[in-house]
Amino acid sequence: MAAIQLSASTISAKKLPSFEGLRPSAMTMASPLRPGSLPLRSFRGFVVKAATTVTPKYTTLKPLGDRVLVKIKTSEEKTVGGILLPTSAQSKPQGGEVVAVGEGRTIGANKVEVDLKTGIQVVYSKYAGTELEFNGSNHLILKEDDIVGILETDHDVKDLKPLNDRVLIRVAEAEQKTAGGLLLTDATKEKPSIGTVIAVGPGPLDEEGKRKPLSVSAGNTVLYSKYAGNDFKGGDGSDYIALRAADVMAVLS
Structure with missing residues (x-):
């Protein structure tokens, strides 16, 4: 049987059907679906x-x-x-x-x-x-x-028993006046970052699963990071904050 070899030069374009009416934008190539391969627009209805x-x-x-x-x-x-x-x-x-x-x-x-x-x-x-x-x-x-x-009792934050490395602090009252004696409004009073430690947790766990005691204790007056922890309003009207001991920056005396 004789083999026929075709080359580009042996195929005449005029013998092929015309594809002038087919535009590239009208064709889409299907690709196998793989995990993570779908575009985000395919999930517009997924909330x-x-x-x-x-x-x-x-x-x-x-x-x-x-x-x-x-x-x-x-x-x-x-x-x-x-x-x-x-x-x-x-x-x-x-x-x-x-x-x-x-x-x-x-x-x-x-x-x-x-x-x-x-x-x-x-x-x-x-x-x-x-x-x-x-x-x-x-x-x-x-x-x-x-x-x-x-x-544990009364469901009041002042009775909170901190866990792990947490510390409960009663926030000091904000200054009512400036150093020059001007009365401050609530909007201009700066949030204090000083308070008294009310209770401390048992400490974090070390690599052996044993508790490490904290470096602060109840009764300490401390300086703490300004934007750390969770703020609470106690039943006695005082402000409290619970934060990690690592957010306590200094003990004041």
């Missing part, structure tokens, strides 16, 4: 909510490792004087009830259990964790280290 919804068919949720599941406290809808607050003015809750805890974590050769029990009221870092809707209520799943402390 990720800030709070993950757990479907009703799941009736239990077991946190893993050193994570904790907290049922979020409902936002205050009224002021102390009974004035109804709009949604935009309602402060985001920073507390709730522990409803489930993980089995703990391993540090070195030691297994460290989560030092929290279900049913207790806790305060947590403002921006920590992942919100989710579970059994019809809003919950937060977060790490144990994001729990600031435990509210």
Whole structure:
């Protein structure tokens, strides 16, 4: 059988059908789908909510490792004087009830259990964790280290029991007057970064899973980082802040 070899010079363009009506923009090349290969515009109808919804068919949720599941406290809808607050003015809750805890974590050769029990009221870092809707209520799943402390009595922040390396400080009152004697308005009063330590946590865990004591203790007057920690208003009208011991810069005497 004779073989026929064709070259570009042997093919006459006039013998081929005309493709003048086909524009390049009318053609799309299909490519195999690979994970992560779809362009972002393909997901215009896909919306990720800030709070993950757990479907009703799941009736239990077991946190893993050193994570904790907290049922979020409902936002205050009224002021102390009974004035109804709009949604935009309602402060985001920073507390709730522990409803489930993980089995703990391993540090070195030691297994460290989560030092929290279900049913207790806790305060947590403002921006920590992942919100989710579970059994019809809003919950937060977060790490144990994001729990600031435990509210043991009266649910007042002055009774907060700090955890790990956290420190509870009663903030000093802002100066009412300038050095020259001028009266300051609330808007011009500078937020103080000095206060008295009310309570301290047991300290962070070292590489062997043992607690390291903190360098400050209750009763110390301290200078702390201005933008650190969680601010609270106590039932006695005083301002409090809970922060990490590393954010305490100096002890004053």
